[in-house]
Amino acid sequence: MNQDGTPLEDNRACQNVAVLGATGSIGTATIDVLTQLNRIDPDFRWHVSAASGHKNTRLLAELASGLAEAPDRIVLSDNENAESLGADENQLRALGSQLEFGPEALISAASDKSVDVVVAAIVGRAGLESTMAAVEAGKRVALANKETLVVAGPVVSQACEKSGAELLPVDSEHSAIFQCIQAAASKPKKLILTASGGPFRNWTREQMVTATPESALAHPTWQMGPKITIDSATMINKALEVIEARWLFGLPADAIEVVVHPQSIIHSMVEFEDSSVIAQLSPPDMRLPIQYALTYPRRLPCPCPDFDRTKPWDLTLEPADPERFPALRLGFEVAEAGGTAGAVLNAANEAAVGLFLAGKIRFTDIVLGCHDVLKNHAHEADPPLDRLLELDRWARRELKKRFGLS
Numbered sequence: 440m441n442q443d444g445t446p447l448e449d450n451r452a453c454q455n456v457a458v459l460g461a462t463g464s465i466g467t468a469t470i471d472v473l474t475q476l477n478r479i480d481p482d483f484r485w486h487v488s489a490a491s492g493h494k495n496t497r498l499l500a501e502l503a504s505g506l507a508e509a510p511d512r513i514v515l516s517d518n519e520n521a522e523s524l525g526a527d528e529n530q531l532r533a534l535g536s537q538l539e540f541g542p543e544a545l546i547s548a549a550s551d552k553s554v555d556v557v558v559a560a561i562v563g564r565a566g567l568e569s570t571m572a573a574v575e576a577g578k579r580v581a582l583a584n585k586e587t588l589v590v591a592g593p594v595v596s597q598a599c600e601k602s603g604a605e606l607l608p609v610d611s612e613h614s615a616i617f618q619c620i621q622a623a624a625s626k627p628k629k630l631i632l633t634a635s636g637g638p639f640r641n642w643t644r645e646q647m648v649t650a651t652p653e654s655a656l657a658h659p660t661w662q663m664g665p666k667i668t669i670d671s672a673t674m675i676n677k678a679l680e681v682i683e684a685r686w687l688f689g690l691p692a693d694a695i696e697v698v699v700h701p702q703s704i705i706h707s708m709v710e711f712e713d714s715s716v717i718a719q720l721s722p723p724d725m726r727l728p729i730q731y732a733l734t735y736p737r738r739l740p741c742p743c744p745d746f747d748r749t750k751p752w753d754l755t756l757e758p759a760d761p762e763r764f765p766a767l768r769l770g771f772e773v774a775e776a777g778g779t780a781g782a783v784l785n786a787a788n789e790a791a792v793g794l795f796l797a798g799k800i801r802f803t804d805i806v807l808g809c810h811d812v813l814k815n816h817a818h819e820a821d822p823p824l825d826r827l828l829e830l831d832r833w834a835r836r837e838l839k840k841r842f843g844l845s
């Protein structure tokens with residue numbers, strides 16, 4: 440971004456894109472978007488210069504083999520060396536890409552001089568170091584990994600200011616808000632985040648106590664990775680998004696609202712000084728916000744389908760219910776508190792989701808556990824990154840202790 444906030448002029452005929460978390464739901468959608476962009480305009484090349492995967496080396500090999508041009512580097516973040524690749528080694532070697540291993544390789548791929556855009560699509564706190572590296576290297580960062588902002592929002596904002604990095608939201612709500620602000624060319628007064636309500640939108644608390652991982656993983660409108668799908672069922676996802684919005688758009692927690700919109704077509708809204716509200720609408724397909732983060736400020740044809748306007752359609756809005764979804768309260772409290780609160784909430788939640796998926800705690804324990812760990816932590820207002828990462832480890836241990844597990 441230029442110093443006056445206008446986007447950089449893009450005169451290059453090729454953009455090198457590092458897709459971190461290429462094997463995930465956002466990662467594979469990104470590869471699809473890039474493939475289609477290359478079809479639209481053959482004179483402008485989108486090159487996947489780096490792609491990373493964690494455990495699914497087979498899928499990474501298949502994705503890389505399907506590209507018109509192999510990535511320059513392939514990062515296998517959970518492997519230490521080529522010997523551990525087993526049967527997938529040959530397919531990966533045949534690509535001719537440089538193979539790199541371990542979490543350090545993610546940092547090096549994110550900050551590589553030749554990279555123009557980093558798609559930060561690793562799930563959870565595990566994406567923090569590589570996202571920070573991309574920010575510090577002054578890249579355009581298409582940010583799906585909301586957890587980095589939840590853990591370290593102010594640290595990331597300061598690093599962006601220093602390096603001139605462009606942080607463009609991929610999260611559909613934040614992309615919508617970004618688009619509304621662009622469209623209005625005015626300062627926002629209120630950000631209104633929409634939430635689908637997840638699979639338990641109409642469930643009572645009593646019903647939720649017995650919710651199984653299988654029922655919590657059955658999201659009604661979005662196909663996503665398992666962690667964010669559970670976060671959507673507890674509505675911790677919306678809590679994380681309130682905190683994400685607070686740092687992305689620099690508005691205080693009391694200027695952010697959440698409304699439930701089960702159809703997931705209105706992706707969010709912005710209210711301006713004159714009380715006019717602008718919304719962004721599109722079908723629930725992440726390829727659109729991913730593409731906008733890549734091509735901004737240009738709008739290009741996108742592979743996501745139009746919604747069917749030949750039939751009657753309902754767009755409903757209902758108030759969010761913090762009694763049944765106490766995660767929402769936590770989100771606003773943490774967004775207001777800032778400091779160490781986001782790192783503690785995020786870590787407690789990641790640990791709790793893991794335990795729930797492993798059948799060790801109940802669904803409703805996830806948010807109860809997060810609440811208790813947050814309550815037990817001594818808040819610090821202006822922590823450096825090292826301290827946040829220390830508290831991340833502490834909160835994971837505390838969460839397990841809370842349920843008598845280690």
Ligand code: NAD
Pocket residue numbers: 459460461462463464465466491492493494495516559560561562563565566583584585586609610611661662663664665666667725
């Ligand atoms: P996913 O589980 O489908 O994919 C996660 C990716 O991260 C995979 O490539 C995996 O290999 C990699 N990964 C996992 N653990 C890792 C580790 N320890 N180190 C390095 N890499 C690791 O997740 P997703 O649904 O694609 O979500 C990715 C991010 O995007 C999350 O932060 C999520 O909140 C955000 N997001 C996702 C969606 C969506 O529709 N899926 C929407 C908005 C935001």
Ligand code: MG
Pocket residue numbers: 610611612680
């Ligand atoms: Mg979202």
